[in-house]
Amino acid sequence: MRGLYADVIIDISHEAIDRTFQYAIPDDIAGRIQIGSQVNIPFGKGNNLRKGYVIGISDSTEYDESRIKSIDSLCEDGVAAPGRLLALAAWIKENYGSTMINAIQTVMPVKKTVKSVVVRYVVLSCEDVDTWEYRYMKKNARAKLRLLRELMVRPELPMTEATGTLNVSHQAVKAMEDEGVVRIVEDSRYRDVVSDAVRQQAFEAPDIELNSDQQRIVDDFVSDADQGIHRTYLLHGVTGSGKTEVYVRCIREVVRAGRQAIVLIPEIALTYQTLTYFSRYFGNRVTMVNSKLSSGEKYDQFERARKGDVDVVIGPRSALFTPFEKLGLIIIDEEHESSYKSDSPPKYHARETAIERARLEGASVILGSATPSVESYKRALAGEYRLWTMDSRVEGRAMAETSIVDLRDELHRGNRSIISDELANDIADRLSKREQIMLFINKRGYNSFVSCRSCGEAVKCPHCDVSMALHSGNNTQKGVLVCHYCGFRMPEPDKCPACGSKLIGGYGVGTEKVEQEVRRLFPEARTLRMDRDTTSKKNSHEQILESFGRGDADILIGTQMIVKGHDFSRVTLVGVLLADLTLFSGDYRAGERTFDLLTQAAGRAGRGDVPGKVVIQTYKPDNYAITAAASQDYRAFYDIEEAYRSLMRYPPEWNMMVIMGAGMDEEQLANIMDRMYSLIRGKYINAGHLSVIGPSEPAISKIKDVYRRVLYIKHRDYRMLVDVKDYVEEWLKENGENDVSVFFDLNPVNMY
CATH class of the missing domain: 3.40.50.300 (P-loop containing nucleotide triphosphate hydrolases)
Known part of the structure; x- marks a missing residue:
């Protein structure tokens, strides 16, 4: 029998090892290892044990078999990334630029087992209760008598209640256990993240009759589901038109089919209201995930989802990676929100990533908003998304x-x-x-713009048609206006360039x-x-x-x-x-x-x-x-x-990529960014309409003594920008400086 080999990504976030390493799989774990398993492997000359993730298994190798090391052991306490999530990680790496390990860590928000919560109970275990009641009365053992009489009514009592409300000491409970009157049992349970106020409203949904717009959309979704059609829908409904009720009805259909749903919301502040609404329909089969939860709480919710104990998970961007086995629907409410774009590498967008995950899972996506993003609406008009519209509020209520x-x-x-x-x-x-x-x-943001109180005009960059940001001066100097797209700078004006008024300043x-x-x-x-x-x-x-x-x-x-x-x-x-x-x-x-x-x-x-x-x-x-x-x-x-x-060549008419460089040596950073600019211009000089702007200073050119510079690349074809990204990544592996870090942001939603 031929041996098996695993392609492993090392759990180190650094571009230098952004590649797979092949290891032999020992016979004793061959039956248990799978794509996504976390393993301990010897790494480097010293064979120090490092953790890694299996992203491929094969029965052949291109290397000398005698030189291939073996996996040391399988991490029994690690949460294995399901194969589909690993495929999603590879897609994120390719489309947004990052190390593979960073992409894997993104789709695996919880990577380690957290100790479960154990609840201890006192249980009545004797049959001759009257005899023991008489003995405790005779010995004046009042604490034991209180506990025994409570257990005669409630045969099982939480230890915290016995020692708290009943004021029975641990020693007294232990003595009763030694006497054979009670038993102490332990039960592990999930940490509950849903408040009592929400739980009290479980399954209390009002009997809402859908209006014609809502019913038409739900019928359309059900028809597609019955035919096995999975697509992306854009639900454009005015505020108060009843989009949430449409979400609920579509999820009901998915749950009836034995599948699960993820509901993304743009703000943690929306969790309570959204969770309350959905609990009225799905009770304790709905939970939430967000950054305010402890690692234990977050781990428990992902475990509940993985085991199929919940049907719906609600949360901001990271909830997209809930490890459901039978995911059927992803809903992104307020899909236009910039919070769906990651702030740290890999700078993925939850909208596009959700669509890719749905493709891998055979699921559908509903994008909902009263103000759809320009990108989504353009795709809907082009037929890439199915467009649903709701033009009026429920119950005939007037707009404000x-x-x-x-x-x-x-x-x-x-x-x-x-x-x-x-x-x-x-x-x-x-x-x-x-x-x-x-x-x-x-x-929003940290920089003021400069505008005139007389005519209302803001000072704009003459090259980019965007307002310039005011960078404050000191006590003796005025501020400087900076364009964050091309780097154009000018002193803060004393009077309005448009009307000459002196009523001008930061706002x-x-x-x-x-x-x-x-x-x-x-x-x-x-x-x-x-x-x-x-x-x-x-x-x-x-x-x-x-x-x-x-x-x-x-x-x-x-x-x-x-x-x-x-x-x-x-x-x-x-x-x-x-x-x-x-x-x-x-x-x-x-x-x-x-x-x-x-x-x-x-x-x-x-x-x-x-x-x-x-x-x-x-x-x-x-x-x-x-x-x-x-x-x-x-x-x-x-x-x-x-x-x-379209006129200014901005997304979605054109695509844009930011290449951000950061380093503590300003001259070294400037040198590598200049070389990168020349490299891109030289390689893609014949690529029609490829625009390279910069390098320039971002809005904040230095953070914690780390200097930053940006390049902007524009082209109509998104794949062209991905090709530029791949080319730069390869060049950095050979020519990059260890103390200069570079990351990519494709179609950024926030300024730099």
């Missing part, structure tokens, strides 16, 4: 009334408050009616300042603030939202996390304080982000029986993203945005 306030007029009238006169009057009105209010500050304000202003204007109002500072602790999102939902506060003030998918029936007023903070964020997606956030914010008002109103405060009231959001007209926005992207 929208008012756009020109902050230039407020300034001319002498109002320098963050809150306009109209919004202040509306807040006072809602407070008098005991209705609730949400105030959203449209803020930015925080949630705390908003809260202070609200308290100054409305001292009687009860406020809650929801931002990164107030949601850093575990369960803080849930506690704030629960409190607001109960009516403990009149006004909820927050950043983007408060406008994404929340449903509060008593909210009748939403105020968007500074719409321009994303409109001029130095990013070609600025218009899309602004439209998305304003539309989502508008969708929070009037979801109950009382009509709602939205007040949008801006210095650019005529901007297409703002006017389209105010009228909830997605197609009007899409047509203008798609034309702009």
